[in-house]
Amino acid sequence: MNHEKAAIKTTYFSIISNSCLAIIKGIAGIYGNSYALIADAIESTTDIFASFLVLLGFSYAKRPADKNHPYGHGRIEPLITFIIVAFLVTSATIIAYKSIQNIQTPHQAPAPWTLFVLSAIILWKELSYRIVLKKGKEINSTSLIAEAWHHRSDAITSIMAFIGISISLIFGKGFETADDWAALAAAGFIIYNSYLIFRPALGEIMDEHLYDDLVEEIRNASLEVPGILGTEKCFIRKTGMKYHADLHAIVEGTLTVVEGHDLAHKLKDHLLDKIPHLTEVFIHIEPN
Structure with missing residues (x-):
């Protein structure tokens, strides 16, 4: 159900x-x-x-x-x-x-x-x-x-x-x-x-920051994706029963734009699969 x-x-x-x-x-x-x-x-x-x-x-x-x-x-x-x-x-x-x-x-x-x-x-x-x-x-x-x-x-x-x-x-x-x-x-x-x-x-x-546990869950799940070295900013907003996340992910600085783009999609797909109550994740790539 x-x-x-x-x-x-x-x-x-x-x-x-x-x-x-x-x-x-x-x-x-x-x-x-x-x-x-x-x-x-x-x-x-x-x-x-x-x-x-x-x-x-x-x-x-x-x-x-x-x-x-x-x-x-x-x-x-x-x-x-x-x-x-x-x-x-x-x-x-x-x-x-x-x-x-x-x-x-x-x-x-x-x-x-x-x-x-x-x-x-x-x-x-x-x-x-x-x-x-x-x-x-x-x-x-x-x-x-x-x-x-x-x-x-x-x-x-x-x-x-x-x-x-x-x-x-x-x-x-x-x-x-x-x-x-x-x-x-x-x-x-x-x-x-x-x-x-x-x-x-x-x-x-008011989009008050109330979701520390979810932020921690997102950060830990992000590290499971090969190529993601860490995370920086992570903002959460709740809409109804679901959550939207804005995440800054740290990657190797030598990656091409295409490689960074593909990695961002892999990270997004992984988070949506791993955390069912996330409905959308916006990824910003940060070079290391």
Whole structure:
């Protein structure tokens, strides 16, 4: 299975998971008198829309390079990630606003059975986080990694809801708003998590140097080509799930232009074969 198909399959998993959980959380929150669960349902609903955006991004990103986009269309991925972050911040703001309103309004404590619902949700969301994160790292997808952190943030907001409901039930009268304080704390965590998602996507857009391991891999693989004496500059830019490399290779200074040209092609072919997540390598020959 290629990277694009794996990413799409994983995103569908997220959509189905979040759809089911949004319904369960919403029903449990309404009938169990828990705004923390309702807040959780709101976050899961925004995650569904975010996942559809990720799917659209993958469809666009897999378009081949053309005259107007010589490096391909992969940069749509971090742009989609920015939109996902906007969804998260919006949901966190809504949750915080409603939490403050509920804290100021007297109400009943949540139903005890909501704790069992939350326990199952926490386990499932943590498992979903691990599944999606593993796939995101395997295929170098910024959007999938952001999608994974949606699952992790969902798990943590559910843990906060669990703690809030437990406090309100254990301590009784006067602690009914613990559930709402938990939802407010969850909103703060979502904001913080949004920054963690936003930062690497920004680095990708800005061509920030973040790929030391890949640079080292390219340098070592280059030395396997007969005639390559060493490497000098090596710059990496990420576009979607693939990488472009600009490499200065050191060769014997007595080579002819044709020999240097042929050697550059051999080096490029070797690197593309040796390192599958490289999609293009631009070689500049440096005489020794």
